[in-house]
Amino acid sequence: MGFRLLYLVIGSLMLLGHSEPDAASKQDVKNTFTNPVWEGADPWILQQGDEYVYCFSANNGISVSRSKLLTQRGENRKIWSAPKTGWNKSCVWAPEIHFIEGHWYVYYAAGESGPPFIHQRTGVLRSKTADVFSEYEDMGMLNTGDDPSDISKNVWAIDMTVFEHRGKLYALWSGWLKQMDTDATPQHLFIQEMENPYTLKGKRVLLSSPEESWETGGPLNLNEGPQVLMRNDRVFIVYSCRESWLKEYRQGMLELKSADADPLNPESWKKQGPVFEGNQAVHxxxxxxxVKSPDRSEDWIIYHSKKGTEPGWNRDVRxxxxxxxxxxxxxxGEAVKAGEPLKRPSGEMEIEKAKKNE
Structure with a gap:
């Protein structure tokens, strides 16, 4: 009986040992996640092939990471540090990265000093190769003023994004009507055609001003952070309004009235809002x-929110x-409160399982 019992025990342990890795593997790959996903603000994620590229400012410079998973960033690498002197030596804000004609372009705001933040202008970097982690060259400051021939008359500009429509490249950004000596200045959205990814063409066009009841009412009226969303020949610009440091910060939207309408004509756009805002739990x-989910079947919005209701810029990414x-x-929809389980982006679990089985 002793030997038989020992044999049964050993056999049971062997069976358990054989089944445990599969069970552990299933437990390791969770089917949900919770917000916030990480610390930070002004999140920019671009989907390139089967990877997500995340671009952000840190330590007075710009870093990028890439990952096959939307909810998990990869290794962060710094691609650019602000120079010790010059117009862009300080206050590096809200970079965006775009892949255009075989190169990565990073659009960012910076200034020579601050606060007050009255010197912010927009610059652009270009990768030397198609690798997002390659070296980058500084292509200089973009002229976001009213005189294309005189950059000394340049005007305050932040949050630039670019998009292509009907074979033409356009730049969108948040700026001032004219240069001021106080950062307590209303911000507007401007649009301009681009000659190439690092040169603006023609003159800027005032596209949107904070005028509606839902985008005004606080100490400073803002239109900023424009982002382009396209689907079925429809073109939308989703932008931030109200004050970035207050819990009332929210999203408005412009829509191009028809696919053939001229994006440079303000009359071609209609405005509505708010289209996304906080609630009692999200501020x-x-x-x-x-971006799309890994299998391209779902649409996802990435955004930042305040950690509390008090004024300030203590924010995280969701x-x-x-x-x-x-x-x-x-x-x-409704902004989902922190800690509430969300189903992971479609296709993400399969990618993680395959990686664990390699």
């Missing part, structure tokens, strides 16, 4: 970006799926 949602209304407009 000050702002500066969004948009994400959630969104849907589309029957009229073809996006429906961003």
């Amino acid at each position: 000050g949602v702002g500066h969004v970006s948009f 994400m959630q799926p969104f849907t589309w209304n029957t009229d073809g407009t996006p429906n961003f």
Whole structure:
């Protein structure tokens, strides 16, 4: 009986040992996640092939990371440090990275000093190769003023993004009507055609001003953080309004009235809002970006929110799926509170399982 019992015990342990890795593997790959996903603000994520590229400012410079998973960043690498002297030596804000004609371009705001933040202008970097981690060259400051021939008359500009429509490249940004000596100045959205990814063409066009009741009412009226969302020949610009340091920070939206309308004509756009805002549990949602899930079946909005209701810029990054209304407009739904389980982006679990089985 002793030997038989020992044999049964050993056999049972062997069976357990054989089954445990599969069980552990299933437990390791969670099917949900919770917000916030990481610390930071002004999140910009771009989907390139089967990878997500995340670009952000840190330590007076710009870093990027890439990952096959939307909810998990990869290794962070610094691609640029602000120079010790010059117009862009300080206050590096809200960089965005775009892949255009075989190169990565990073659009960022910076200034020679601050506060007060009256010197902010927009610059652009270009990668030397198609590798996002390659070296970058500084292509200089973009002329976001009213005189294309005289950059000395340049005007305050932040939050630049770019998009292509009908074969033309356009720049969108938040700026002032004229240069001021106080940063307590209203911000507007401007659009301009681009000659190439590092040169603006023609003159800037005032596209949107904070005029509606839902984008005004606080100490400083702002339109900023424009992001382009396209679907079925529809072009939307989702932008942040109200004050970035207050819990009322929210999202408005412009829509191009028709696919053939001229984006440079303000009359070609219609405005509505708010289309995404905070609630009792989530405060000050702002500066969004948009991507698809890994299997391309879902749409996701990435945004930052305040950690509390008190004024300030203590923020973290969050994400959630969104849907589309029957009229073809996006429906961003209700901002999901921190800690509430969300189903992971479609296709993400399969990628993680495959990686664990390599």
